[in-house]
Amino acid sequence: MTTTTSTTALTAVNPTQQPRTPAPRRTPGSIAFTMLNALVFVLLAFVCAYPFYYLIINSVSANDLAALGEVRWFPQGFHLSNYEQVFQLNGLPMAAIVTVARTVIGTAATVLASAFLGFMFTQERMWARQFWYRFTIITMYFSAGLIPVFIVMKNLGLTNNFWVYVLPFIVQPFFIILVKTYVESMPASLQEAAEVDGANIVQIFFRIYLPNMTPILATVAIFSGVAQWNSFQDTLIYITDQSLYTLQYLLYMFINQANSLAQAMANSGGNVGAIVDAATSQTPTSIRMTISVIVVLPIIFIYPLFQRFFVKGIMLGAVKG
DSSP: OHHHHHHHHHHHHOTTOOOOOOOOOOOHHHHHHHHHHHHHHHHHHHHHHHHHHHHHHHHSSOHHHHHTTOOSSSOSSOOOHHHHHHTTSTTHHHHHHHHHHHHHHHHHHHHHHHHHHHHHTTOTTSTTHHHHHHHHHGGGTOOOOHHHHHHHHHHTTOTTOGGGGTGGGSOOHHHHHHHHHHHHTSOTHHHHHHHHTTOOHHHIIIIIIGGGOHHHHHHHHHHHHHHHHHOOHHHHHHOOOGGGOOHHHHHHHHHHTHHHHHHHHHHTSOSOOHHHHHHHSOOHHHHHHHHHHHHHHHHHHHHHHHHHHHHHHHHHHHSOO
8 A cells, every 4th residue: 555655656756757677587588698699699790801811921921931831810920122123013093093094984974864863763754764664674674685795885886995894884774773773762852842943853853952962972982982992894895905904803813823923023132142032032922912912902991981871771772661
């Protein structure tokens, strides 16, 4: 009776106060599951990160030890001469410029095209909207093949042309689907209010929708940027002009020619002590490791900057409603 009266009085004094729910007791089974879950994720993170760590420590370790596979956990015989010599390889600075240019221009063009087409395919008054949307999406499943595509590129004058890196990849159906779904999740009242104020469709896109697409556009930018940076097959197929080679294609060439490159660097190194030679003279392994690090590091540093947008954008752009 006394307990009931005290509870009633407390409720009368502060009717908004809710009785506290006791925290659930953690059973030994839940604790074991949490620890196992954490262990699994730590192991997965290690499996993903170790290959990059392995490349880095071998690129700065003594080349003779790296060639024998004795560098596994920590650098041994630390030196940076591998990077000094690799940066002197013919064509590397120009390839870096071409790769950065295609990544920046190609990504910007793909993001803008995906944003505009994804937005336009949500407009019911667009002429033959369903036809053009299906016509675009069907290209995800059917391709003419390598030889017909090469003939088309050649007839368009895109072989040995920088724009072969950009133009064929501007319209990407998968990115358009992501943006279209994201736009459909935005309130239609945004467009209605802008139309009442007299805005046309272009103004609505650039002033209303585009500034509110940051998460999904960051997702598209990551996908497109990584694909542009890592691509080398288009150089292999369409380019013979060495001034248009990309970093990835040079990596492909240098890895295939690692033995001859190592011999050429050793011959041009001059007469130095045997100990220094063994530790710093280039080997096929050191060339592969060093060039791989140079090509991979920019993406490793850039990705974390966009990760929060990427997670939000891929979730909102992939689920309708």
